[in-house]
Amino acid sequence: MDLQAPNTIRITCGPGLTPYLQQEVEALGYAVEGAHETAVEIRGTPADAMKLNLYLRTANHVLLLLGEFSCVGADDLYRHVSFIDWERLLSPDGYVSVMASGDSRAIDNWLFVSRKVKDAIVDRIASAAGRRPNSGPEKNAFVVNCYWAKDRCWLYLNTSGQKLSDRGYRKMPHKAPMRETLAAGVLMAAGYDGSQPLVNPMCGSGTLAIEAALIATQRAPGLLRSNFGFMHWLGFDDPTWQTLRREAHKRKEVRTQETEVKSQEQTEKRTSIIATDIDDRALRAAEQNAKTAGVDHLIRFEQCDFADTPIPEGQGIVLLNPEYGQRLGEIGALEKTYERIGDFFKQKCPGWTGWILTGNPALAKRVGLRASRRIPFFNGPIECRLLKYELYSGTREKYARENHHDTQE
Numbered sequence: 330m331d332l333q334a335p336n337t338i339r340i341t342c343g344p345g346l347t348p349y350l351q352q353e354v355e356a357l358g359y360a361v362e363g364a365h366e367t368a369v370e371i372r373g374t375p376a377d378a379m380k381l382n383l384y385l386r387t388a389n390h391v392l393l394l395l396g397e398f399s400c401v402g403a404d405d406l407y408r409h410v411s412f413i414d415w416e417r418l419l420s421p422d423g424y425v426s427v428m429a430s431g432d433s434r435a436i437d438n439w440l441f442v443s444r445k446v447k448d449a450i451v452d453r454i455a456s457a458a459g460r461r462p463n464s465g466p467e468k469n470a471f472v473v474n475c476y477w478a479k480d481r482c483w484l485y486l487n488t489s490g491q492k493l494s495d496r497g498y499r500k501m502p503h504k505a506p507m508r509e510t511l512a513a514g515v516l517m518a519a520g521y522d523g524s525q526p527l528v529n530p531m532c533g534s535g536t537l538a539i540e541a542a543l544i545a546t547q548r549a550p551g552l553l554r555s556n557f558g559f560m561h562w563l564g565f566d567d568p569t570w571q572t573l574r575r576e577a578h579k580r581k582e583v584r585t586q587e588t589e590v591k592s593q594e595q596t597e598k599r600t601s602i603i604a605t606d607i608d609d610r611a612l613r614a615a616e617q618n619a620k621t622a623g624v625d626h627l628i629r630f631e632q633c634d635f636a637d638t639p640i641p642e643g644q645g646i647v648l649l650n651p652e653y654g655q656r657l658g659e660i661g662a663l664e665k666t667y668e669r670i671g672d673f674f675k676q677k678c679p680g681w682t683g684w685i686l687t688g689n690p691a692l693a694k695r696v697g698l699r700a701s702r703r704i705p706f707f708n709g710p711i712e713c714r715l716l717k718y719e720l721y722s723g724t725r726e727k728y729a730r731e732n733h734h735d736t737q738e
């Protein structure tokens with residue numbers, strides 16, 4: 330087993346995020362060899378896996394293929410997993426966790442499968458080193474993924490360990506926070522690249538505003554984390570990791586200086602990123618989270634009803650993620666809120682592009698404006714749409730003429 334040779338790297342993501350993940354992976358210079366519902370595949374080395382862990386905003390895990398084999402049952406699985414020289418990868422003093430999944434009809438207990446893989450790993454190390462590593466459910470050390478479909482099995486080293494959406498800045502979640510990876514995908518779908526103002530009423534714990542600030546300053550999200558799966562491998566290449574981190578810091582510093590100069594120029598207006606919420610606990614959580622992420626000075630926070638959010642002159646993106654109501658009693662009040670969002674867009678945001686992420690199509694209708702795009706996303710298990718509204722000033726025809734753009738899109 331030559332771990333340094335280029336091999337398949339499978340990068341997983343949440344449903345709906347594949348196009349954005351593919352965009353990110355290609356922007357880093359990799360050729361995507363396969364795009365699936367919740368993953369993309371490339372070829373690369375462990376050093377490439379480290380780089381992907383550092384830079385990707387929409388990925389969940391970066392998995393490095395260790396082996397692929399045909400497999401007809403649990404004993405067969407144990408035997409194949411035992412062929413790998415795990416003693417070269419994991420110390421007997423280490424800790425291993427196995428995640429098993431797949432779509433085999435023969436399997437109804439994935440816990441049993443992960444236990445079988447774990448047994449094969451620790452038994453092999455015990456026979457080579459005389460001691461067996463600890464094992465359990467924690468994903469903060471050496472992690473192995475096993476995917477079993479029909480009679481085929483793929484075994485991966487999980488180079489990320491914990492999900493990459495766990496950036497480490499959200500110490501205060503407040504209500505219904507969205508995953509950081511989803512927030513990054515939503516911003517990419519809305520065309521946000523940091524060059525335009527962003528206003529985020531109903532900011533909750535601040536995920537969208539914080540991810541926007543990270544994008545605007547080109548901060549690699551992996552710089553916020555100190556622990557990745559690959560750090561727990563025997564022979565972990567720390568010098569390469571430190572070089573990658575230094576390069577990412579350099580990029581961030583150049584971009585941060587540019588952004589901060591812009592912010593100083595705009596101190597009067599402070600137009601770059603504005604985040605507001607009616608709830609002071611949400612605001613406190615958002616401010617604290619932004620501080621932990623090191624971007625609090627780039628976001629103007631304000632406590633107010635969404636309709637009183639200051640909208641700077643000119644153009645930009647105004648993005649809301651309102652509640653969409655799980656219980657019946659809430660829907661009546663939310664209908665009114667969605668109607669008011671439509672009024673807010675019309676009255677206060679002409680010239681801007683409005684975006685709403687919601688999981689309730691009936692409530693979305695209450696906005697009373699025609700969405701020019703409906704982009705599918707998933708917030709956990711809930712299917713959502715990111716709705717785009719062209720908030721033209723004057724007549725629709727005048728807007729279309731000025732923007733050379735078909736409003737019937």
Ligand SMILES: C[S@@+](CC[C@H](N)C(=O)[O-])C[C@H]1O[C@@H](n2cnc3c(N)ncnc32)[C@H](O)[C@@H]1O
Nearest residue numbers: 506507531533534536606607608611634635650
């Ligand atoms: C679904 S949460 C947003 C979650 C956010 N995207 C995050 O990642 O944390 C909706 C937010 O809207 C806020 N909200 C509800 N009604 C509001 C209103 N009338 N004006 C401003 N904010 C409001 C709530 O306090 C809540 O924080």
